[in-house]
Amino acid sequence: MSGETGRAMIEVDKLNVIFGLGADRVHAVRDVSFRVPEGTTFGLVGESGSGKSTVLRALSGLNPDWSGRVAVAGQAQKPRRDKAFYKLAQMVFQDPYGSLHPRHTVDRILMEPLAIHRLEDPERRIERVLGEVGLGPDFRFRYPHQLSGGQRQRVAIARALILEPRILLLDEPTSALDVSVQAEVLNLLQRLKQERGLTFVLVSHNLSVVAHMCDDLAVMNHGVVVEELAVAQLKRREPQHPYTRQLMVASLGYDRAAVDRFEDFAREG
Amino acid sequence: MSDKPLLAIEDLHVSFPTRKGVVEAVRGISFSLGREKLGIVGESGSGKSMTGRSILRLVSRPGIVTAKRMEFDGIDLQRASAAQMRRIRGQRISMVMQDPKFSLNPVMRVGEQIAEAYRTHEKVAPAEAKRRSLEMLKAVRIRDPERVYRAYPHEVSGGMGQRIMIAMMLIPDPDLLIADEPTSALDVTVQLQVLAILDDLVTQRGMGLIFISHDLNLVASFCDRVVIMYAGRVMEICDAKNLDAAQHPYTRGLLNCLPRIDSDGRDLAVLRRDPAWMEHGL
Ligand SMILES: Nc1ncnc2c1ncn2[C@@H]1O[C@H](COP(=O)(O)OP(=O)(O)OP(=O)(O)O)[C@@H](O)[C@H]1O
Ligand SMILES: Nc1ncnc2c1ncn2[C@@H]1O[C@H](COP(=O)(O)OP(=O)(O)OP(=O)(O)O)[C@@H](O)[C@H]1O
Numbered sequence: 001m002s003g004e005t006g007r008a009m010i011e012v013d014k015l016n017v018i019f020g021l022g023a024d025r026v027h028a029v030r031d032v033s034f035r036v037p038e039g040t041t042f043g044l045v046g047e048s049g050s051g052k053s054t055v056l057r058a059l060s061g062l063n064p065d066w067s068g069r070v071a072v073a074g075q076a077q078k079p080r081r082d083k084a085f086y087k088l089a090q091m092v093f094q095d096p097y098g099s100l101h102p103r104h105t106v107d108r109i110l111m112e113p114l115a116i117h118r119l120e121d122p123e124r125r126i127e128r129v130l131g132e133v134g135l136g137p138d139f140r141f142r143y144p145h146q147l148s149g150g151q152r153q154r155v156a157i158a159r160a161l162i163l164e165p166r167i168l169l170l171d172e173p174t175s176a177l178d179v180s181v182q183a184e185v186l187n188l189l190q191r192l193k194q195e196r197g198l199t200f201v202l203v204s205h206n207l208s209v210v211a212h213m214c215d216d217l218a219v220m221n222h223g224v225v226v227e228e229l230a231v232a233q234l235k236r237r238e239p240q241h242p243y244t245r246q247l248m249v250a251s252l253g254y255d256r257a258a259v260d261r262f263e264d265f266a267r268e269g
Numbered sequence: 270m271s272d273k274p275l276l277a278i279e280d281l282h283v284s285f286p287t288r289k290g291v292v293e294a295v296r297g298i299s300f301s302l303g304r305e306k307l308g309i310v311g312e313s314g315s316g317k318s319m320t321g322r323s324i325l326r327l328v329s330r331p332g333i334v335t336a337k338r339m340e341f342d343g344i345d346l347q348r349a350s351a352a353q354m355r356r357i358r359g360q361r362i363s364m365v366m367q368d369p370k371f372s373l374n375p376v377m378r379v380g381e382q383i384a385e386a387y388r389t390h391e392k393v394a395p396a397e398a399k400r401r402s403l404e405m406l407k408a409v410r411i412r413d414p415e416r417v418y419r420a421y422p423h424e425v426s427g428g429m430g431q432r433i434m435i436a437m438m439l440i441p442d443p444d445l446l447i448a449d450e451p452t453s454a455l456d457v458t459v460q461l462q463v464l465a466i467l468d469d470l471v472t473q474r475g476m477g478l479i480f481i482s483h484d485l486n487l488v489a490s491f492c493d494r495v496v497i498m499y500a501g502r503v504m505e506i507c508d509a510k511n512l513d514a515a516q517h518p519y520t521r522g523l524l525n526c527l528p529r530i531d532s533d534g535r536d537l538a539v540l541r542r543d544p545a546w547m548e549h550g551l
């Protein structure tokens with residue numbers, strides 16, 4: 001696995017996240033460990049509700065309630081992060097609507113991180129990043145509710161890119177995009193990875209996107225990683241765990257009869 | 270499919286006056302729907318969501334909607350009174366919105382929202398509404414329906430939010446369901462399980478389904494017919510199973526952009542947009 005080589009940019013060791021109490025208690029992430037070498041892309045796939053976004057939120061410092069060890073760029077991380085961390089790592093959220101301020105224009109949304117980090121030449125940066133995500137200058141002074149779903153998602157991606165971070169934590173970054181814009185965004189991400197050696201963690205339900213983008217991946221089910229594999233193994237269609245194999249069958253498309261044969265892999269491991 | 274369509278749309282236009290001029294979101298589209306699964310695919314911003322919303326008269330101000338004809342089961346949707354529209358929205362046509370969590374009330378428990386939506390249309394006791402709501406959560410494969418019933422929207426995952434919306438929209442047993450990217454946040458297994466529920470409602474109960482999605486393979490394998498939109502216009506309408514063999518250069522372009530599981534990691538093909546597509550729709 002390519003995860004054996006290269007300096008680790010991200011190391012996660014026995015990460016646990018628990019929400020709620022009593023009957024509402026959820027052990028959302030159980031003993032999850034992985035490492036991501038610098039300049040590679042690590043995929044997280046798995047069941048809806050299995051804890052993928054929760055892992056990313058712990059990594060990005062958004063949810064301080066976790067236990068275990070998280071190290072980024074060689075530094076062990078405390079639950080809360082400082083300003084410098086966000087210059088190093090940015091997150092694209094799964095739910096672009098919720099993550100954009102409803103009463104701020106696209107321009108202001110992109111200006112804010114630039115102002116916080118006092119970056120020079122904000123005009124040029126905004127224009128360039130909007131172009132990179134395929135939004136023309138017409139969109140610059142619109143509000144989120146004046147955009148389509150995919151246009152909002154592109155604003156969220158632009159906001160993460162504008163600080164030129166070395167790590168991007170991407171939660172379903174192209175799920176609301178049509179396949180042509182998806183191809184443009186994925187090509188952009190690949191180019192940034194090659195040119196600037198960026199490191200990505202990518203959550204996606206689309207196994208083809210994962211195969212295209214990632215070096216290694218972890219498959220989650222019910223809070224645990226059931227299997228970690230190199231993308232080459234995925235491409236050769238030789239995952240070990242039955243849940244991963246079921247995902248591969250399901251990704252072939254809709255087949256009413258196949259659905260009835262799906263199994264539930266609850267609470268194992 | 271019976272010969273009289275469930276829904277007929279003719280020459281639909283949606284536009285938004287803005288400071289920088291008029292944005293024409295939908296530019297004269299026509300299609301009809303029987304008791305079938307109709308997919309709508311196409312460019313981001315091409316007007317798919319606005320098309321869905323106009324059917325329910327949910328395009329918000331300052332949007333302007335006009336059409337030669339918008340008819341649902343013999344009802345003229347443009348002439349229907351506000352009260353009539355409310356009844357239609359609650360009981361006969363449901364829409365699963367593209368941003369599920371945004372459509373939920375953030376300070377109210379998820380289960381109470383489903384139960385309340387049910388009780389505004391059906392005279393049932395609170396306990397019965399709760400029982401039905403839990404049953405629906407279970408039907409959409411929510412693992413711990415009791416906990417999720419008590420959860421607030423920010424406490425559920427992206428895919429759980431989508432399933433909660435689907436549950437809420439299916440409770441009134443609609444004749445037409447408009448589902449806007451309803452399963453984009455679901456893993457492929459749960460996605461197909463949820464689609465199987467919708468499929469069964471179409472085949473067994475004769476529901477009509479408009480399924481807006483970016484997932485071409487899914488639409489090709491799930492739907493009966495597909496409408497392909499670009500810049501507010503319909504480029505072509507084809508049988509879903511023949512999507513692979515679609516002729517229009519835009520559709521062909523879309524198919525070429527898809528990553529494949531045996532990808533060699535090289536750049537994906539991107540679309541070269543032909544200005545002529547802007548001018549000629551079906
Ligand atoms: N703030 C919270 N309070 C309580 N429970 C939460 C909270 N956030 C997440 N959870 C629970 O943790 C579990 C994992 O959620 P998470 O959002 O990480 O799933 P996911 O793998 O990203 O799923 P999806 O693919 O549907 O987005 C779910 O059961 C969810 O209900
Ligand atoms: N209030 C508004 N003011 C101006 N333009 C608007 C407004 N609301 C929507 N639009 C524009 O209308 C067009 C169609 O939007 P719509 O939401 O229908 O797109 P869509 O096909 O659903 O795209 P996506 O796949 O990205 O969700 C978009 O270009 C959008 O920017």
Ligand SMILES: [Mg+2]
Nearest residue numbers: 053094426427
């Ligand atoms: Mg998630």
Ligand SMILES: [Mg+2]
Nearest residue numbers: 148149318367
């Ligand atoms: Mg839309």
